[in-house]
Amino acid sequence: MRISNGLWMYSVLGAIALVTLFPLFWLVSTALKSPTENIFQSPPQLLPSQPTLDNFVSVWQTLPFGQYLFNSTLVAVLAVSLNLIFCALAAYPLARLSFPGRDWIFIAIVATIMIPFQIVMIPLYILIVQLGLRNTYLGIIFPSLASAFGIFLLRQAFISVPKEMEEAARMDGCSELGLWWYIMLPAVRPALVTLAIFEFIGSWSDFLWPLIVIHDENLYTLPLGVAKLAGTFSLDWRLIAAGSVISIAPVLILFLFLQRYIVPTEIGSGIKG
Numbered sequence: 001m002r003i004s005n006g007l008w009m010y011s012v013l014g015a016i017a018l019v020t021l022f023p024l025f026w027l028v029s030t031a032l033k034s035p036t037e038n039i040f041q042s043p044p045q046l047l048p049s050q051p052t053l054d055n056f057v058s059v060w061q062t063l064p065f066g067q068y069l070f071n072s073t074l075v076a077v078l079a080v081s082l083n084l085i086f087c088a089l090a091a092y093p094l095a096r097l098s099f100p101g102r103d104w105i106f107i108a109i110v111a112t113i114m115i116p117f118q119i120v121m122i123p124l125y126i127l128i129v130q131l132g133l134r135n136t137y138l139g140i141i142f143p144s145l146a147s148a149f150g151i152f153l154l155r156q157a158f159i160s161v162p163k164e165m166e167e168a169a170r171m172d173g174c175s176e177l178g179l180w181w182y183i184m185l186p187a188v189r190p191a192l193v194t195l196a197i198f199e200f201i202g203s204w205s206d207f208l209w210p211l212i213v214i215h216d217e218n219l220y221t222l223p224l225g226v227a228k229l230a231g232t233f234s235l236d237w238r239l240i241a242a243g244s245v246i247s248i249a250p251v252l253i254l255f256l257f258l259q260r261y262i263v264p265t266e267i268g269s270g271i272k273g
Helices: 002-031 054-062 065-096 102-114 117-130 137-144 148-159 163-171 176-187 189-205 208-213 222-232 237-262
Strands: none
Touching: 002 237, 054 065, 054 237, 065 102, 065 137, 065 148, 065 176, 065 189, 065 222, 065 237, 102 148, 117 137, 117 208, 137 189, 137 208, 148 189, 163 176, 176 189, 189 237, 208 222, 222 237
């Protein structure tokens, strides 16, 4: 009975995995097909009969995809780094320090999660223009400097750190900033990695906000570059698929390298005695 239950569970999980991964498989297959193959034939041809990398070469040579890749990488790295710093700095006092109105401040921050970005988009754009950040990298990452979700996630992680570690550090003369840097941050590393992955994916795939604040094509990110493919090649789906594969490959690689850090570990495992 236990074997049949396990087989049923793995069968369901395998079916879900196939349904989830099929669009990615079809995207890669389309990017590898030659111009002589009909991608809309019925029944569909799952595997390319003559795999070729010409679509990737054409996309890379026709549009400055190298510049787009650099822009997206720079924006994503800056957004992740600054978001982690600011969210951790905000979450630590909300979790470990006592001061009047602490809980109400936290409630107000979490409540902003329910506000759609489209509501604050126009005021935010006006602020960006007034600060002179339009057509700049900082203008792109400005909305990602801190997030209510990041503060919430890290606050919950900081709360789970045993007080004995904090008290021992204070007895050794550790300052508040030193306690945050040397004790708290290593102890909540899984939460930091999780937030970094979420922020990286959000920043890397963001299309709407860069489209609004960026008009210089030299500052285009990969989502804007992929959208430009539709006009450059008159909806050649092979080339659009090749550009899409280029744009999502770094995210998949990052996740494969960092997924082992997402698994919660014993609190304090990152701290050496």
